[in-house]
Amino acid sequence: MASPIRIMPLGDSITRGYGAGISNESSFRKTLRQLLADDGYGIDFVGSQTSGFFADNQHEGRNGWYAGHDTATNNVLDHIADWMAATPADIVLVHLGTNDILHNDEDANEVSDIMDVIFVANPDATVVLALIINAQACRPEITTYNSNLNAMAIARIASGDDIIVVDMENGAGIDYSSGDMADGLHPSPIGYDKMATNWYPAVVQAISQQRVQPAIESLSIAGASISLQLGRLEPGSPIVVERTDSLTPPAWTNAGTFTPSAVAANWTGMLQTNWSQGFYRLATDN
Structure with a gap:
Protein backbone atom coordinates (compact mmCIF):
# COMPACT_ATOMS: atom_id res chain seq x y z
CA MET A 1 0.00 0.00 0.00
CA ALA A 2 1.55 3.33 -1.09
CA SER A 3 1.89 6.06 1.50
CA PRO A 4 -0.76 8.79 1.15
CA ILE A 5 0.20 12.00 -0.61
CA ARG A 6 0.18 14.88 1.89
CA ILE A 7 -1.83 17.88 0.68
CA MET A 8 -1.91 21.25 2.47
CA PRO A 9 -4.88 23.49 1.56
CA LEU A 10 -3.42 26.98 2.09
CA GLY A 11 -5.40 30.20 2.09
CA ASP A 12 -7.85 32.40 3.94
CA SER A 13 -11.50 31.98 4.96
CA ILE A 14 -12.40 30.71 1.50
CA THR A 15 -10.11 27.72 2.14
CA ARG A 16 -11.15 27.37 5.77
CA GLY A 17 -14.84 27.43 4.94
CA TYR A 18 -17.24 30.22 5.68
CA GLY A 19 -19.75 30.05 8.51
CA ALA A 20 -19.22 28.05 11.69
CA GLY A 21 -21.55 25.11 12.19
CA ILE A 22 -23.03 25.05 8.70
CA SER A 23 -22.19 23.04 5.60
CA ASN A 24 -20.12 25.91 4.16
CA GLU A 25 -17.52 25.22 6.88
CA SER A 26 -16.21 22.24 4.92
CA SER A 27 -15.19 24.58 2.09
CA PHE A 28 -14.17 22.85 -1.16
CA ARG A 29 -12.06 20.43 0.87
CA LYS A 30 -14.69 17.83 1.75
CA THR A 31 -15.93 17.39 -1.83
CA LEU A 32 -12.41 17.41 -3.26
CA ARG A 33 -11.34 14.73 -0.83
CA GLN A 34 -14.36 12.61 -1.70
CA LEU A 35 -13.69 12.94 -5.44
CA LEU A 36 -10.11 11.77 -4.91
CA ALA A 37 -11.12 8.90 -2.62
CA ASP A 38 -13.82 7.74 -5.05
CA ASP A 39 -11.15 7.38 -7.73
CA GLY A 40 -8.77 5.52 -5.45
CA TYR A 41 -6.25 8.23 -4.66
CA GLY A 42 -4.64 7.94 -1.22
CA ILE A 43 -4.25 11.45 0.18
CA ASP A 44 -3.95 13.07 3.59
CA PHE A 45 -4.93 16.70 4.15
CA VAL A 46 -2.38 18.32 6.49
CA GLY A 47 -2.19 21.53 8.49
CA SER A 48 -2.56 22.86 12.01
CA GLN A 49 -6.16 24.01 11.53
CA THR A 50 -9.32 21.89 11.48
CA SER A 51 -12.80 22.74 10.26
CA GLY A 52 -15.57 21.04 8.35
CA PHE A 53 -17.79 18.03 8.75
CA PHE A 54 -15.49 15.22 7.63
CA ALA A 55 -12.65 13.25 9.19
CA ASP A 56 -9.59 14.43 7.23
CA ASN A 57 -10.27 18.15 7.71
CA GLN A 58 -6.81 19.59 8.42
CA HIS A 59 -5.72 22.70 6.53
CA GLU A 60 -3.99 26.10 6.76
CA GLY A 61 -6.90 28.34 5.86
CA ARG A 62 -7.24 31.31 8.21
CA ASN A 63 -9.98 33.90 8.40
CA GLY A 64 -8.87 37.38 7.39
CA TRP A 65 -5.27 36.51 6.64
CA TYR A 66 -3.17 38.22 4.00
CA ALA A 67 -0.70 36.63 1.62
CA GLY A 68 1.89 39.08 2.92
CA HIS A 69 1.88 42.33 4.87
CA ASP A 70 4.51 44.82 6.02
CA THR A 71 3.07 45.32 9.51
CA ALA A 72 0.17 42.91 10.20
CA THR A 73 1.26 39.60 11.70
CA ASN A 74 -1.71 37.69 10.24
CA ASN A 75 0.02 37.02 6.95
CA VAL A 76 0.92 33.67 5.42
CA LEU A 77 4.41 34.67 4.28
CA ASP A 78 5.64 35.14 7.86
CA HIS A 79 4.34 31.72 8.99
CA ILE A 80 4.48 29.27 6.09
CA ALA A 81 7.98 28.02 7.00
CA ASP A 82 6.75 26.98 10.45
CA TRP A 83 3.63 25.33 9.02
CA MET A 84 5.61 23.35 6.46
CA ALA A 85 7.99 22.21 9.21
CA ALA A 86 5.18 21.19 11.56
CA THR A 87 2.99 19.46 8.95
CA PRO A 88 5.11 18.69 5.87
CA ALA A 89 3.26 18.61 2.56
CA ASP A 90 3.94 17.10 -0.85
CA ILE A 91 1.31 19.24 -2.56
CA VAL A 92 0.17 22.73 -1.51
CA ASN A 99 -7.92 40.04 1.94
CA ASP A 100 -4.94 41.78 0.38
CA ILE A 101 -7.23 43.09 -2.37
CA LEU A 102 -9.83 44.26 0.15
CA HIS A 103 -7.13 46.44 1.72
CA ASN A 104 -5.60 47.58 -1.59
CA ASP A 105 -2.38 45.75 -0.79
CA GLU A 106 -2.31 42.87 -3.28
CA ASP A 107 1.00 41.78 -4.78
CA ALA A 108 1.56 38.59 -6.78
CA ASN A 109 5.21 38.72 -5.75
CA GLU A 110 4.17 37.94 -2.17
CA VAL A 111 2.65 34.69 -3.38
CA SER A 112 5.87 34.02 -5.25
CA ASP A 113 7.78 34.58 -2.00
CA ILE A 114 5.47 32.09 -0.26
CA MET A 115 6.25 29.51 -2.95
CA ASP A 116 9.97 30.15 -2.43
CA VAL A 117 9.56 29.11 1.21
CA ILE A 118 7.50 26.05 0.25
CA PHE A 119 10.17 24.86 -2.17
CA VAL A 120 12.93 25.41 0.41
CA ALA A 121 10.96 23.31 2.91
CA ASN A 122 10.31 20.60 0.31
CA PRO A 123 12.24 20.92 -2.98
CA ASP A 124 10.08 18.14 -4.44
CA ALA A 125 6.77 19.82 -3.60
CA THR A 126 4.13 20.65 -6.19
CA VAL A 127 2.22 23.91 -5.80
CA VAL A 128 -1.27 24.04 -7.28
CA LEU A 129 -1.88 27.78 -7.60
CA ALA A 130 -5.40 29.13 -7.97
CA LEU A 131 -6.28 32.28 -9.83
CA ILE A 132 -8.69 33.28 -7.08
CA ILE A 133 -12.46 33.50 -7.33
CA ASN A 134 -14.04 36.90 -7.90
CA ALA A 135 -16.72 38.49 -5.72
CA GLN A 136 -20.48 38.71 -5.86
CA ALA A 137 -20.09 42.31 -6.99
CA CYS A 138 -17.39 41.82 -9.60
CA ARG A 139 -14.08 43.42 -8.67
CA PRO A 140 -11.86 44.23 -11.67
CA GLU A 141 -8.84 44.36 -9.37
CA ILE A 142 -9.24 40.63 -8.73
CA THR A 143 -9.00 39.95 -12.46
CA THR A 144 -5.90 42.16 -12.67
CA TYR A 145 -4.35 40.39 -9.68
CA ASN A 146 -5.06 37.00 -11.28
CA SER A 147 -3.39 38.12 -14.48
CA ASN A 148 -0.30 39.04 -12.47
CA LEU A 149 -0.41 35.72 -10.61
CA ASN A 150 -0.62 33.84 -13.88
CA ALA A 151 2.29 35.75 -15.44
CA MET A 152 4.41 35.12 -12.35
CA ALA A 153 3.57 31.42 -12.38
CA ILE A 154 4.28 31.01 -16.09
CA ALA A 155 7.71 32.57 -15.62
CA ARG A 156 8.48 30.25 -12.71
CA ILE A 157 7.27 27.18 -14.57
CA ALA A 158 9.56 28.11 -17.46
CA SER A 159 12.42 28.20 -14.94
CA GLY A 160 11.61 24.68 -13.79
CA ASP A 161 9.37 25.16 -10.74
CA ASP A 162 6.72 22.50 -10.18
CA ILE A 163 3.61 24.70 -10.32
CA ILE A 164 0.17 23.95 -11.76
CA VAL A 165 -2.18 26.87 -12.35
CA VAL A 166 -5.95 26.51 -11.85
CA ASP A 167 -8.29 29.24 -13.09
CA MET A 168 -10.83 29.50 -10.28
CA GLU A 169 -12.12 32.91 -11.32
CA ASN A 170 -13.50 31.76 -14.66
CA GLY A 171 -12.76 28.04 -14.88
CA ALA A 172 -14.88 26.81 -11.98
CA GLY A 173 -18.14 27.92 -13.59
CA ILE A 174 -19.20 29.95 -10.55
CA ASP A 175 -22.21 32.18 -11.20
CA TYR A 176 -21.32 35.15 -9.01
CA SER A 177 -24.81 36.63 -9.20
CA SER A 178 -26.66 33.47 -8.16
CA GLY A 179 -26.80 30.95 -5.34
CA ASP A 180 -23.19 29.94 -5.99
CA MET A 181 -22.17 32.68 -3.52
CA ALA A 182 -23.15 32.72 0.16
CA ASP A 183 -22.26 36.39 0.57
CA GLY A 184 -20.15 39.01 -1.18
CA LEU A 185 -16.92 37.00 -1.00
CA HIS A 186 -17.56 33.38 0.02
CA PRO A 187 -19.07 30.55 -2.04
CA SER A 188 -22.15 28.67 -0.99
CA PRO A 189 -21.98 24.86 -0.80
CA ILE A 190 -22.86 24.82 -4.51
CA GLY A 191 -20.02 27.21 -5.29
CA TYR A 192 -17.59 25.23 -3.14
CA ASP A 193 -18.53 22.04 -5.00
CA LYS A 194 -17.71 23.79 -8.27
CA MET A 195 -14.35 24.82 -6.84
CA ALA A 196 -13.66 21.22 -5.79
CA THR A 197 -14.47 19.94 -9.27
CA ASN A 198 -12.11 22.54 -10.75
CA TRP A 199 -9.29 21.67 -8.34
CA TYR A 200 -9.64 17.95 -9.05
CA PRO A 201 -7.80 17.44 -12.38
CA ALA A 202 -4.91 19.64 -11.27
CA VAL A 203 -4.59 17.74 -7.99
CA VAL A 204 -4.62 14.42 -9.87
CA GLN A 205 -1.84 15.77 -12.10
CA ALA A 206 0.10 16.87 -9.02
CA ILE A 207 -0.32 13.44 -7.40
CA SER A 208 1.05 11.75 -10.53
CA GLN A 209 4.08 14.04 -10.39
CA GLN A 210 4.66 13.18 -6.73
CA ARG A 211 4.84 9.41 -7.19
CA VAL A 212 8.55 8.63 -7.01
CA GLN A 213 10.17 5.49 -8.33
CA PRO A 214 12.30 3.18 -6.17
CA ALA A 215 16.04 3.55 -6.65
CA ILE A 216 19.26 1.51 -6.34
CA GLU A 217 21.40 3.71 -4.08
CA SER A 218 24.57 1.57 -4.11
CA LEU A 219 25.96 -1.82 -5.17
CA SER A 220 28.60 -4.04 -3.61
CA ILE A 221 30.05 -7.48 -4.39
CA ALA A 222 31.44 -9.94 -1.85
CA GLY A 223 32.54 -13.31 -3.13
CA ALA A 224 29.70 -14.89 -5.08
CA SER A 225 27.02 -12.52 -3.83
CA ILE A 226 25.88 -9.08 -4.93
CA SER A 227 24.21 -6.64 -2.58
CA LEU A 228 22.00 -3.72 -3.63
CA GLN A 229 21.11 -0.92 -1.23
CA LEU A 230 17.63 0.25 -2.22
CA GLY A 231 15.87 3.50 -1.37
CA ARG A 232 12.62 5.43 -1.95
CA LEU A 233 10.59 2.27 -1.34
CA GLU A 234 6.92 2.04 -0.41
CA PRO A 235 6.61 -0.32 2.56
CA GLY A 236 4.27 -3.17 1.68
CA SER A 237 4.55 -2.64 -2.09
CA PRO A 238 6.34 -5.54 -3.86
CA ILE A 239 9.54 -4.72 -5.73
CA VAL A 240 11.06 -6.71 -8.60
CA VAL A 241 14.84 -6.68 -9.06
CA GLU A 242 15.63 -7.16 -12.75
CA ARG A 243 18.95 -7.92 -14.43
CA THR A 244 20.37 -7.90 -17.94
CA ASP A 245 23.81 -8.80 -19.33
CA SER A 246 23.77 -5.99 -21.88
CA LEU A 247 22.01 -2.72 -22.63
CA THR A 248 22.36 -3.09 -26.41
CA PRO A 249 19.72 -4.38 -26.47
CA PRO A 250 18.65 -5.21 -22.91
CA ALA A 251 17.00 -8.51 -22.04
CA TRP A 252 15.68 -7.96 -18.54
CA THR A 253 15.01 -11.02 -16.38
CA ASN A 254 13.56 -11.32 -12.91
CA ALA A 255 16.41 -11.67 -10.40
CA GLY A 256 14.14 -11.63 -7.37
CA THR A 257 10.96 -10.22 -5.88
CA PHE A 258 10.49 -8.98 -2.33
CA THR A 259 8.20 -6.76 -0.26
CA PRO A 260 10.03 -4.07 1.74
CA SER A 261 8.95 -3.23 5.26
CA ALA A 262 10.69 0.16 5.26
CA VAL A 263 11.56 2.97 2.83
CA ALA A 264 15.11 1.58 2.51
CA ALA A 265 16.23 -2.05 2.28
CA ASN A 266 19.12 -4.30 1.27
CA TRP A 267 18.69 -6.99 -1.39
CA THR A 268 21.23 -9.77 -1.86
CA GLY A 269 21.53 -12.09 -4.87
CA MET A 270 23.98 -14.64 -6.17
CA LEU A 271 26.44 -14.05 -9.00
CA GLN A 272 26.81 -16.61 -11.76
CA THR A 273 30.28 -17.75 -12.78
CA ASN A 274 29.65 -17.01 -16.47
CA TRP A 275 28.68 -13.37 -15.88
CA SER A 276 31.23 -10.90 -17.21
CA GLN A 277 29.04 -7.86 -16.51
CA GLY A 278 25.52 -7.08 -15.40
CA PHE A 279 23.01 -4.26 -15.08
CA TYR A 280 20.23 -4.00 -12.52
CA ARG A 281 17.01 -2.05 -12.26
CA LEU A 282 13.90 -1.99 -10.06
CA ALA A 283 10.27 -2.35 -11.06
CA THR A 284 7.09 -2.26 -9.03
CA ASP A 285 5.10 -5.49 -9.02
CA ASN A 286 1.69 -3.99 -9.82
Missing part, protein backbone atom coordinates in the same frame (compact mmCIF):
# COMPACT_ATOMS: atom_id res chain seq x y z
CA LEU A 93 -3.13 24.15 -2.79
CA VAL A 94 -2.79 27.96 -2.76
CA HIS A 95 -5.82 30.27 -2.92
CA LEU A 96 -4.61 33.61 -1.54
CA GLY A 97 -5.05 37.31 -2.08
CA THR A 98 -8.67 38.19 -1.32
Whole structure:
Protein backbone atom coordinates (compact mmCIF):
# COMPACT_ATOMS: atom_id res chain seq x y z
CA MET A 1 0.00 0.00 0.00
CA ALA A 2 1.55 3.33 -1.09
CA SER A 3 1.89 6.06 1.50
CA PRO A 4 -0.76 8.79 1.15
CA ILE A 5 0.20 12.00 -0.61
CA ARG A 6 0.18 14.88 1.89
CA ILE A 7 -1.83 17.88 0.68
CA MET A 8 -1.91 21.25 2.47
CA PRO A 9 -4.88 23.49 1.56
CA LEU A 10 -3.42 26.98 2.09
CA GLY A 11 -5.40 30.20 2.09
CA ASP A 12 -7.85 32.40 3.94
CA SER A 13 -11.50 31.98 4.96
CA ILE A 14 -12.40 30.71 1.50
CA THR A 15 -10.11 27.72 2.14
CA ARG A 16 -11.15 27.37 5.77
CA GLY A 17 -14.84 27.43 4.94
CA TYR A 18 -17.24 30.22 5.68
CA GLY A 19 -19.75 30.05 8.51
CA ALA A 20 -19.22 28.05 11.69
CA GLY A 21 -21.55 25.11 12.19
CA ILE A 22 -23.03 25.05 8.70
CA SER A 23 -22.19 23.04 5.60
CA ASN A 24 -20.12 25.91 4.16
CA GLU A 25 -17.52 25.22 6.88
CA SER A 26 -16.21 22.24 4.92
CA SER A 27 -15.19 24.58 2.09
CA PHE A 28 -14.17 22.85 -1.16
CA ARG A 29 -12.06 20.43 0.87
CA LYS A 30 -14.69 17.83 1.75
CA THR A 31 -15.93 17.39 -1.83
CA LEU A 32 -12.41 17.41 -3.26
CA ARG A 33 -11.34 14.73 -0.83
CA GLN A 34 -14.36 12.61 -1.70
CA LEU A 35 -13.69 12.94 -5.44
CA LEU A 36 -10.11 11.77 -4.91
CA ALA A 37 -11.12 8.90 -2.62
CA ASP A 38 -13.82 7.74 -5.05
CA ASP A 39 -11.15 7.38 -7.73
CA GLY A 40 -8.77 5.52 -5.45
CA TYR A 41 -6.25 8.23 -4.66
CA GLY A 42 -4.64 7.94 -1.22
CA ILE A 43 -4.25 11.45 0.18
CA ASP A 44 -3.95 13.07 3.59
CA PHE A 45 -4.93 16.70 4.15
CA VAL A 46 -2.38 18.32 6.49
CA GLY A 47 -2.19 21.53 8.49
CA SER A 48 -2.56 22.86 12.01
CA GLN A 49 -6.16 24.01 11.53
CA THR A 50 -9.32 21.89 11.48
CA SER A 51 -12.80 22.74 10.26
CA GLY A 52 -15.57 21.04 8.35
CA PHE A 53 -17.79 18.03 8.75
CA PHE A 54 -15.49 15.22 7.63
CA ALA A 55 -12.65 13.25 9.19
CA ASP A 56 -9.59 14.43 7.23
CA ASN A 57 -10.27 18.15 7.71
CA GLN A 58 -6.81 19.59 8.42
CA HIS A 59 -5.72 22.70 6.53
CA GLU A 60 -3.99 26.10 6.76
CA GLY A 61 -6.90 28.34 5.86
CA ARG A 62 -7.24 31.31 8.21
CA ASN A 63 -9.98 33.90 8.40
CA GLY A 64 -8.87 37.38 7.39
CA TRP A 65 -5.27 36.51 6.64
CA TYR A 66 -3.17 38.22 4.00
CA ALA A 67 -0.70 36.63 1.62
CA GLY A 68 1.89 39.08 2.92
CA HIS A 69 1.88 42.33 4.87
CA ASP A 70 4.51 44.82 6.02
CA THR A 71 3.07 45.32 9.51
CA ALA A 72 0.17 42.91 10.20
CA THR A 73 1.26 39.60 11.70
CA ASN A 74 -1.71 37.69 10.24
CA ASN A 75 0.02 37.02 6.95
CA VAL A 76 0.92 33.67 5.42
CA LEU A 77 4.41 34.67 4.28
CA ASP A 78 5.64 35.14 7.86
CA HIS A 79 4.34 31.72 8.99
CA ILE A 80 4.48 29.27 6.09
CA ALA A 81 7.98 28.02 7.00
CA ASP A 82 6.75 26.98 10.45
CA TRP A 83 3.63 25.33 9.02
CA MET A 84 5.61 23.35 6.46
CA ALA A 85 7.99 22.21 9.21
CA ALA A 86 5.18 21.19 11.56
CA THR A 87 2.99 19.46 8.95
CA PRO A 88 5.11 18.69 5.87
CA ALA A 89 3.26 18.61 2.56
CA ASP A 90 3.94 17.10 -0.85
CA ILE A 91 1.31 19.24 -2.56
CA VAL A 92 0.17 22.73 -1.51
CA LEU A 93 -3.13 24.15 -2.79
CA VAL A 94 -2.79 27.96 -2.76
CA HIS A 95 -5.82 30.27 -2.92
CA LEU A 96 -4.61 33.61 -1.54
CA GLY A 97 -5.05 37.31 -2.08
CA THR A 98 -8.67 38.19 -1.32
CA ASN A 99 -7.92 40.04 1.94
CA ASP A 100 -4.94 41.78 0.38
CA ILE A 101 -7.23 43.09 -2.37
CA LEU A 102 -9.83 44.26 0.15
CA HIS A 103 -7.13 46.44 1.72
CA ASN A 104 -5.60 47.58 -1.59
CA ASP A 105 -2.38 45.75 -0.79
CA GLU A 106 -2.31 42.87 -3.28
CA ASP A 107 1.00 41.78 -4.78
CA ALA A 108 1.56 38.59 -6.78
CA ASN A 109 5.21 38.72 -5.75
CA GLU A 110 4.17 37.94 -2.17
CA VAL A 111 2.65 34.69 -3.38
CA SER A 112 5.87 34.02 -5.25
CA ASP A 113 7.78 34.58 -2.00
CA ILE A 114 5.47 32.09 -0.26
CA MET A 115 6.25 29.51 -2.95
CA ASP A 116 9.97 30.15 -2.43
CA VAL A 117 9.56 29.11 1.21
CA ILE A 118 7.50 26.05 0.25
CA PHE A 119 10.17 24.86 -2.17
CA VAL A 120 12.93 25.41 0.41
CA ALA A 121 10.96 23.31 2.91
CA ASN A 122 10.31 20.60 0.31
CA PRO A 123 12.24 20.92 -2.98
CA ASP A 124 10.08 18.14 -4.44
CA ALA A 125 6.77 19.82 -3.60
CA THR A 126 4.13 20.65 -6.19
CA VAL A 127 2.22 23.91 -5.80
CA VAL A 128 -1.27 24.04 -7.28
CA LEU A 129 -1.88 27.78 -7.60
CA ALA A 130 -5.40 29.13 -7.97
CA LEU A 131 -6.28 32.28 -9.83
CA ILE A 132 -8.69 33.28 -7.08
CA ILE A 133 -12.46 33.50 -7.33
CA ASN A 134 -14.04 36.90 -7.90
CA ALA A 135 -16.72 38.49 -5.72
CA GLN A 136 -20.48 38.71 -5.86
CA ALA A 137 -20.09 42.31 -6.99
CA CYS A 138 -17.39 41.82 -9.60
CA ARG A 139 -14.08 43.42 -8.67
CA PRO A 140 -11.86 44.23 -11.67
CA GLU A 141 -8.84 44.36 -9.37
CA ILE A 142 -9.24 40.63 -8.73
CA THR A 143 -9.00 39.95 -12.46
CA THR A 144 -5.90 42.16 -12.67
CA TYR A 145 -4.35 40.39 -9.68
CA ASN A 146 -5.06 37.00 -11.28
CA SER A 147 -3.39 38.12 -14.48
CA ASN A 148 -0.30 39.04 -12.47
CA LEU A 149 -0.41 35.72 -10.61
CA ASN A 150 -0.62 33.84 -13.88
CA ALA A 151 2.29 35.75 -15.44
CA MET A 152 4.41 35.12 -12.35
CA ALA A 153 3.57 31.42 -12.38
CA ILE A 154 4.28 31.01 -16.09
CA ALA A 155 7.71 32.57 -15.62
CA ARG A 156 8.48 30.25 -12.71
CA ILE A 157 7.27 27.18 -14.57
CA ALA A 158 9.56 28.11 -17.46
CA SER A 159 12.42 28.20 -14.94
CA GLY A 160 11.61 24.68 -13.79
CA ASP A 161 9.37 25.16 -10.74
CA ASP A 162 6.72 22.50 -10.18
CA ILE A 163 3.61 24.70 -10.32
CA ILE A 164 0.17 23.95 -11.76
CA VAL A 165 -2.18 26.87 -12.35
CA VAL A 166 -5.95 26.51 -11.85
CA ASP A 167 -8.29 29.24 -13.09
CA MET A 168 -10.83 29.50 -10.28
CA GLU A 169 -12.12 32.91 -11.32
CA ASN A 170 -13.50 31.76 -14.66
CA GLY A 171 -12.76 28.04 -14.88
CA ALA A 172 -14.88 26.81 -11.98
CA GLY A 173 -18.14 27.92 -13.59
CA ILE A 174 -19.20 29.95 -10.55
CA ASP A 175 -22.21 32.18 -11.20
CA TYR A 176 -21.32 35.15 -9.01
CA SER A 177 -24.81 36.63 -9.20
CA SER A 178 -26.66 33.47 -8.16
CA GLY A 179 -26.80 30.95 -5.34
CA ASP A 180 -23.19 29.94 -5.99
CA MET A 181 -22.17 32.68 -3.52
CA ALA A 182 -23.15 32.72 0.16
CA ASP A 183 -22.26 36.39 0.57
CA GLY A 184 -20.15 39.01 -1.18
CA LEU A 185 -16.92 37.00 -1.00
CA HIS A 186 -17.56 33.38 0.02
CA PRO A 187 -19.07 30.55 -2.04
CA SER A 188 -22.15 28.67 -0.99
CA PRO A 189 -21.98 24.86 -0.80
CA ILE A 190 -22.86 24.82 -4.51
CA GLY A 191 -20.02 27.21 -5.29
CA TYR A 192 -17.59 25.23 -3.14
CA ASP A 193 -18.53 22.04 -5.00
CA LYS A 194 -17.71 23.79 -8.27
CA MET A 195 -14.35 24.82 -6.84
CA ALA A 196 -13.66 21.22 -5.79
CA THR A 197 -14.47 19.94 -9.27
CA ASN A 198 -12.11 22.54 -10.75
CA TRP A 199 -9.29 21.67 -8.34
CA TYR A 200 -9.64 17.95 -9.05
CA PRO A 201 -7.80 17.44 -12.38
CA ALA A 202 -4.91 19.64 -11.27
CA VAL A 203 -4.59 17.74 -7.99
CA VAL A 204 -4.62 14.42 -9.87
CA GLN A 205 -1.84 15.77 -12.10
CA ALA A 206 0.10 16.87 -9.02
CA ILE A 207 -0.32 13.44 -7.40
CA SER A 208 1.05 11.75 -10.53
CA GLN A 209 4.08 14.04 -10.39
CA GLN A 210 4.66 13.18 -6.73
CA ARG A 211 4.84 9.41 -7.19
CA VAL A 212 8.55 8.63 -7.01
CA GLN A 213 10.17 5.49 -8.33
CA PRO A 214 12.30 3.18 -6.17
CA ALA A 215 16.04 3.55 -6.65
CA ILE A 216 19.26 1.51 -6.34
CA GLU A 217 21.40 3.71 -4.08
CA SER A 218 24.57 1.57 -4.11
CA LEU A 219 25.96 -1.82 -5.17
CA SER A 220 28.60 -4.04 -3.61
CA ILE A 221 30.05 -7.48 -4.39
CA ALA A 222 31.44 -9.94 -1.85
CA GLY A 223 32.54 -13.31 -3.13
CA ALA A 224 29.70 -14.89 -5.08
CA SER A 225 27.02 -12.52 -3.83
CA ILE A 226 25.88 -9.08 -4.93
CA SER A 227 24.21 -6.64 -2.58
CA LEU A 228 22.00 -3.72 -3.63
CA GLN A 229 21.11 -0.92 -1.23
CA LEU A 230 17.63 0.25 -2.22
CA GLY A 231 15.87 3.50 -1.37
CA ARG A 232 12.62 5.43 -1.95
CA LEU A 233 10.59 2.27 -1.34
CA GLU A 234 6.92 2.04 -0.41
CA PRO A 235 6.61 -0.32 2.56
CA GLY A 236 4.27 -3.17 1.68
CA SER A 237 4.55 -2.64 -2.09
CA PRO A 238 6.34 -5.54 -3.86
CA ILE A 239 9.54 -4.72 -5.73
CA VAL A 240 11.06 -6.71 -8.60
CA VAL A 241 14.84 -6.68 -9.06
CA GLU A 242 15.63 -7.16 -12.75
CA ARG A 243 18.95 -7.92 -14.43
CA THR A 244 20.37 -7.90 -17.94
CA ASP A 245 23.81 -8.80 -19.33
CA SER A 246 23.77 -5.99 -21.88
CA LEU A 247 22.01 -2.72 -22.63
CA THR A 248 22.36 -3.09 -26.41
CA PRO A 249 19.72 -4.38 -26.47
CA PRO A 250 18.65 -5.21 -22.91
CA ALA A 251 17.00 -8.51 -22.04
CA TRP A 252 15.68 -7.96 -18.54
CA THR A 253 15.01 -11.02 -16.38
CA ASN A 254 13.56 -11.32 -12.91
CA ALA A 255 16.41 -11.67 -10.40
CA GLY A 256 14.14 -11.63 -7.37
CA THR A 257 10.96 -10.22 -5.88
CA PHE A 258 10.49 -8.98 -2.33
CA THR A 259 8.20 -6.76 -0.26
CA PRO A 260 10.03 -4.07 1.74
CA SER A 261 8.95 -3.23 5.26
CA ALA A 262 10.69 0.16 5.26
CA VAL A 263 11.56 2.97 2.83
CA ALA A 264 15.11 1.58 2.51
CA ALA A 265 16.23 -2.05 2.28
CA ASN A 266 19.12 -4.30 1.27
CA TRP A 267 18.69 -6.99 -1.39
CA THR A 268 21.23 -9.77 -1.86
CA GLY A 269 21.53 -12.09 -4.87
CA MET A 270 23.98 -14.64 -6.17
CA LEU A 271 26.44 -14.05 -9.00
CA GLN A 272 26.81 -16.61 -11.76
CA THR A 273 30.28 -17.75 -12.78
CA ASN A 274 29.65 -17.01 -16.47
CA TRP A 275 28.68 -13.37 -15.88
CA SER A 276 31.23 -10.90 -17.21
CA GLN A 277 29.04 -7.86 -16.51
CA GLY A 278 25.52 -7.08 -15.40
CA PHE A 279 23.01 -4.26 -15.08
CA TYR A 280 20.23 -4.00 -12.52
CA ARG A 281 17.01 -2.05 -12.26
CA LEU A 282 13.90 -1.99 -10.06
CA ALA A 283 10.27 -2.35 -11.06
CA THR A 284 7.09 -2.26 -9.03
CA ASP A 285 5.10 -5.49 -9.02
CA ASN A 286 1.69 -3.99 -9.82
